[in-house]
Amino acid sequence: MITILTGGTGGAKLVWGLAQIVPPEQLTVIVNTGDDLNWWGLHVSPDLDSVLYALAGKLSRERGWGYEGDTFRCLERMNSLGADAWFQLGDLDLATHLLRTQLLSSGKTLTEATAELCRAMEVKVRLLPMSDDPVKTVVTTPAGDLSFQEYFVRERWKPKVTDVKFAGAEKSLSARGVLQSIIHSDLVLIAPSNPVTSIGPILAVPGVRDALKCTPAQVIAVSPIVCNDSVSGPAGAMLKMRAFEVSAAGVARCYADFLDVLIADLQDESTRRQIEAADVQAAFTNTIMKSDDDKIGLAKFALSTVSREAAR
Helix, strand or coil, rough: CCEEECCHHHHHHHHHHCCCCCCCCHHHEEEECCCCCEEEEECCCHHEEEEEEHHHCCCCCCCCEEEEECCCHHHHHHHHHHCCCCCCCCHHEEEEEEEEHHHHHHCCCHHHHHHHHHHHHHCCCCCEEECCCCCCCEEECEEEEEEEEHHHHHHHCCCCCCCEECHHHCCCCCCCCCHHHHCCCCCCEECCCCCCCCCCHHHHHHCCHHHHHHHCEEEECCCCCECCCCCCCCCCHHHHHCCCCCCCCHHHCCCCCCEEEEEHHHHHHHHHHHHHHHHEEEEECCCCCCCCHHHHHHHHHHHHHHHHHHCC
């Protein structure tokens, strides 16, 4: 069994690649929910939805988020009425949030609501939120605290970040199946997601980091940093804020207490010594997922890395 921890668009791409070569019953995806927000009275789970849409073949290829072929007439109408419209939800995307909110209002947990959405979209991979409890990523800037979506979408990740906190994490419980999946997997894979704001909230849920330390499975991460910069988004700035080097080696140090292998891009082969200085094995391949072949190729390389490391 393979468990992958993920958040953001890069993670959704790798999950899709894995789903093309791994039987669905052997794949569990644990997803960041620190980005969740209440928008127009609806419970929106951006990272869960990106993975859900990717697995269903409905993720917008043009935008990298949202539903393929969506329109935005409701957003335009809400804007004309004077409502907040900086968070862009498409018309078809809204149906997902309407159903999720209805399910949650009926007493179902986020895990149960996610399973219902998976069944409705014929997604057979097990998709788990990191927790059924609310955990909110809070980004501290010189002008004050922002929710992650305010920082990332409304402010376009321009403000300087002085701290990131995960409000509610200390009181949260991991969703049912999360810890068991990590402990009983043959491989745990950390997606090429922002280590601070995509993987960080998952690690902040009590028990998750300990499970990663204790699992007999190999724990392999894919670096979201290539040539000392983020592939996309503010991962580099976030690592720097946490006093980690903005490099593949910095990612290795961020995860060093539980990580066995870091997969970094071929362009970063010069960082091998620095990665291995963190007591992490290094492997190199193309990690830029521009095409479906790239996604599948990276997934295959991750699985082959397990075989090579096990043979050592």
